[in-house]
Amino acid sequence: MLRWxxxxxxxxHGIKYTHAMNIATPIQALGGAKARIGxxxxxxxxxxxxxxxxxxTEDGRIGRVRGAGDHSYxxxxxxxxxxxxxxxLYHPDRLMKPLRRTGAKGEGRWQEVxxxxxxxxxxxxxxxxxxxxxxxxxxxxxxxxxxGWVQRDSIDRLRHAKRYSGFFSSICTNPAWTGFTMAxxxxxGPDPHEMGRTNCVVIWGTNAVSTQVxxxxxxxxxxxxxxxxxxxxxxxxxxxxxQADMRLIVKPGTDAALACAVMHIAFRDGxxxxxxxxxxxxxxAGLEAHLxxxxxxxxxxxxxxxxxxxxxFAALVGTTKKTYFRLGYGFTRQRNxxxxxxAAACIATVLGSWQYEGGGAFHSNSDIFQMNSAELTGxxxxxxxxxxxxxxxxxxxxxxxxVALRRRGPVTAMLIQNTNPVxxxxxxxxxxxxxxxxxxxxxVHEQFMTDTAEMADIVIPxxxxxxxxxxxxxxxxxxxxxxxKLVEPPPTVRTxxxxxEELAKRxxxxxxxxxxxxxxEMVERILGSSGLPDLDYFLENKWFSRQPEFDDAHxxxxxxxxxGKFHFRPDWATQPAPNRPPRSVGLLGPHDELPNFPDxxxxxxxxxxxxxxxxxxxxxxxxxxxSFSETKTSRLKEGRPEVMINPEDALKNDVGDGDLVRLGNKxxxxxxxxxxxxxxxxxxxxxxxxWPNKAHVDGEGINVxxxxxxxxxxxxxxxxxxxxxxxxxxHDEI
Numbered sequence: 001m002l003r004w005x006x007x008x009x010x011x012x013h014g015i016k017y018t019h020a021m022n023i024a025t026p027i028q029a030l031g032g033a034k035a036r037i038g039x040x041x042x043x044x045x046x047x048x049x050x051x052x053x054x055x056x057t058e059d060g061r062i063g064r065v066r067g068a069g070d071h072s073y074x075x076x077x078x079x080x081x082x083x084x085x086x087x088x089l090y091h092p093d094r095l096m097k098p099l100r101r102t103g104a105k106g107e108g109r110w111q112e113v114x115x116x117x118x119x120x121x122x123x124x125x126x127x128x129x130x131x132x133x134x135x136x137x138x139x140x141x142x143x144x145x146x147x148g149w150v151q152r153d154s155i156d157r158l159r160h161a162k163r164y165s166g167f168f169s170s171i172c173t174n175p176a177w178t179g180f181t182m183a184x185x186x187x188x189g190p191d192p193h194e195m196g197r198t199n200c201v202v203i204w205g206t207n208a209v210s211t212q213v214x215x216x217x218x219x220x221x222x223x224x225x226x227x228x229x230x231x232x233x234x235x236x237x238x239x240x241x242x243q244a245d246m247r248l249i250v251k252p253g254t255d256a257a258l259a260c261a262v263m264h265i266a267f268r269d270g271x272x273x274x275x276x277x278x279x280x281x282x283x284x285a286g287l288e289a290h291l292x293x294x295x296x297x298x299x300x301x302x303x304x305x306x307x308x309x310x311x312x313f314a315a316l317v318g319t320t321k322k323t324y325f326r327l328g329y330g331f332t333r334q335r336n337x338x339x340x341x342x343a344a345a346c347i348a349t350v351l352g353s354w355q356y357e358g359g360g361a362f363h364s365n366s367d368i369f370q371m372n373s374a375e376l377t378g379x380x381x382x383x384x385x386x387x388x389x390x391x392x393x394x395x396x397x398x399x400x401x402x403v404a405l406r407r408r409g410p411v412t413a414m415l416i417q418n419t420n421p422v423x424x425x426x427x428x429x430x431x432x433x434x435x436x437x438x439x440x441x442x443x444v445h446e447q448f449m450t451d452t453a454e455m456a457d458i459v460i461p462x463x464x465x466x467x468x469x470x471x472x473x474x475x476x477x478x479x480x481x482x483x484x485k486l487v488e489p490p491p492t493v494r495t496x497x498x499x500x501e502e503l504a505k506r507x508x509x510x511x512x513x514x515x516x517x518x519x520x521e522m523v524e525r526i527l528g529s530s531g532l533p534d535l536d537y538f539l540e541n542k543w544f545s546r547q548p549e550f551d552d553a554h555x556x557x558x559x560x561x562x563x564g565k566f567h568f569r570p571d572w573a574t575q576p577a578p579n580r581p582p583r584s585v586g587l588l589g590p591h592d593e594l595p596n597f598p599d600x601x602x603x604x605x606x607x608x609x610x611x612x613x614x615x616x617x618x619x620x621x622x623x624x625x626x627s628f629s630e631t632k633t634s635r636l637k638e639g640r641p642e643v644m645i646n647p648e649d650a651l652k653n654d655v656g657d658g659d660l661v662r663l664g665n666k667x668x669x670x671x672x673x674x675x676x677x678x679x680x681x682x683x684x685x686x687x688x689x690x691w692p693n694k695a696h697v698d699g700e701g702i703n704v705x706x707x708x709x710x711x712x713x714x715x716x717x718x719x720x721x722x723x724x725x726x727x728x729x730x731h732d733e734i
Contacts, residue, residue: 034058038486039068039542042082043465044624045144045172047364047476048214050074050082051543054466060487062086062466071543072193073477077217080621081628088464088631095446095453095461097492105436106455115494118443118458122415123506125441125457126162129413135163136387139411143169143391145418145627148470148483149376149526150519151463151496155417157378158500161509165411166388168581171425173364174716175332178577179341180363182570183349185560187578189362190324190354190553192477196221198358199322202231204344205255206328209239210621212476215326216243222358229316233258234330235616235720236644236686237679248313249681250303252614253334253721257600259343261299262314263350264291271318273352280555281349282565290597302600304681318351322358330618334721335589335603337711342570343598349566354554364475366578368546371473371480372529375514376522388582392717393708395427398434406584413441415503417462417496420626422451423701424690426708426717429668445499448630451693451701461493468495469519471526471538478547482523482538495519569596572713580714589712603712604721611665611723613649613685617702618720620689629692641696642675644686645726650676653726660697660729665722668704671697671729685726 035055042050051071055063065085069076098118103109129137140159146152177187195201196218208215222228232244235252250258266272267288277284296310317323325348332341345361353359387406389397396404397411425431435442435455444456453459467489472481497519504510524535533544551557558564572594573587581588590603607614622634643663645655655661657676662669680686693701706719
């Protein structure tokens with residue numbers, strides 16, 4: 001692989017990493033004739049998975065990061081936080097040495113240890129936990145801090161080799177994926193590039209300006225070139241809403257009611273494509289009969305929209321054959337989220353939008369890539385008898401909840417990579433109580449001293465994406481992208497793969513299948529076993545499109561259910577889904593209340609007299625979950641943790657702009673500052689961004705208020721679905 005060797009010469013020419021290099025360099029100071037360009041992919045948890053051009057200076061540092069102009073979906077545009085990546089890579093607070101806790105948990109007293117000492121201690125603690133309580137006492141815990149396959153998913157290979165507790169990855173995608181596949185049978189849809197070749201784009205339940213800017217790139221192209229209309233459906237007047245031609249601000253958890261009314265109007269006004277449904281849908285007559293009572297007046301009383309707004313939206317999409325429904329994750333993070341996704345996807349079928357270029361419904365392309373992860377994750381070693389613990393219920397599991405533990409023994413040892421559960425997981429007080437247990441050993445492999453790392457026994461420093469090799473797939477577009485190592489990491493920092501391999505040696509499983517390969521070799525093996533072009537192809541071309549042909553992407557050849565039909569009548573109990581819980585876990589949430597046809601089902605936390613507000617914990621523009629919350633520019637742009645409150649509600653509660661307020665529910669209460677704004681409707685509160693817990697007034701973050709009870713039927717965290725009370729804090733202002 002000579003070409004790979006030559007490419008990696010760009011990785012710093014063996015430049016020695018010194019402490020002085022670990023100071024953020026102003027981006028504008030870099031560049032010039034001596035800078036080269038390295039090509040990679042954004043590793044962060046975003047559907048766009050942008051192709052990146054990275055400046056590499058003569059002394060082996062990165063400079064400006066840009067979107068690749070020759071990548072058809074990225075189209076030269078990336079978010080500002082990734083463009084500033086040098087600020088994160090060379091941050092003075094980046095973890096640089098392995099650390100062992102010397103004081104009480106969370107006290108912040110540490111001593112430096114060697115890598116061998118740290119890894120030996122982790123392995124010894126795992127062995128002790130297994131000897132005392134069985135292999136399931138060890139719970140490797142990870143998520144999407146990197147979306148690179150090798151560096152993210154290798155932890156599962158160690159899990160399966162050792163029969164450690166399983167990991168049900170519910171927190172993000174499950175309600176959305178379940179709802180969409182109930183309708184179509186598969187996670188794919190019209191080519192995302194078609195947002196740039198349509199007459200109407202409906203951006204539903206995703207703040208694309210803040211969280212996936214490339215959606216806006218293509219939608220605005222259609223507006224400029226074709227006069228397309230952009231419709232945004234969301235719960236507050238966010239930055240994406242401000243770009244819309246039609247703005248529909250619904251009450252949280254009421255999206256299914258809007259979808260039902262739009263379909264009612266389509267049948268009523270003759271916009272429903274009956275010929276299309278007769279060929280492609282399972283029960284259009286049953287749906288039409290069901291929708292008879294789902295009038296715009298009915299939906300207006302539920303959603304908070306006016307009848308005129310609902311009628312105008314229905315008329316626009318009903319008379320615009322080329323309407324592209326871009327369905328996000330945000331509106332599914334309610335306890336009725338799977339229902340809402342299914343209902344929204346049904347509109348495209350009632351209208352027959354799938355038939356046209358620039359038409360149909362899209363949520364994710366995750367099923368098109370067909371990448372083989374069996375060896376990477378050690379699937380052949382997986383024992384289905386090992387318990388699966390829900391990542392969203394980490395607080396319950398670590399505090400001894402019998403249901404969360406599947407009525408088996410305690411978790412007493414953990415390795416955590418790529419996630420920060422003490423900050424981002426629901427029921428934060430339970431999570432913190434669990435991590436504070438003296439009988440729980442925790443090792444955290446991280447880039448910064450996060451809230452979770454602060455509660456660990458061993459903290460080991462991790463590389464960042466330009467410092468290691470990996471491969472990525474893009475759920476929001478159609479490419480597989482190579483992410484080669486571009487610069488040398490600090491000499492005391494190690495990759496995720498290194499940690500897994502070294503622990504495998506110490507735990508006696510390094511001879512098992514899948515171990516013993518470098519990241520580069522594992523990338524080659526994934527490509528080879530998946531029938532994809534080889535590594536040389538990716539080094540030359542940087543990415544590879546897996547976009548299906550038009551007829552497959554638009555389901556002209558039939559939908560992916562065995563009967564070939566789009567399902568208006570979902571099979572909530574037995575339908576396969578991308579992340580369905582195992583049989584040992586079974587159906588989750590109030591699955592017996594799920595409807596036979598699209599409908600509004602209030603299994604949400606409905607506001608009441610004691611809790612008159614609905615709270616959503618929406619993403620901010622400058623953070624990505626808890627990533628980037630450590631960088632100075634992102635913090636300055638976000639300001640401080642705040643809750644958005646409508647002026648009417650502020651007046652009723654004697655709250656002024658900037659006042660300290662207290663929010664609470666049965667899970668706890670927190671204090672933060674009020675931002676009085678008309679961007680939210682009365683009765684709705686929005687807290688943007690996952691700030692570090694310590695950034696809040698009392699050291700507790702917004703997830704004190706969120707719940708971990710699962711979304712029906714296959715699980716998920718309803719982090720935007722919270723009823724709360726609010727009152728002005730009577731203590732001194734902070």
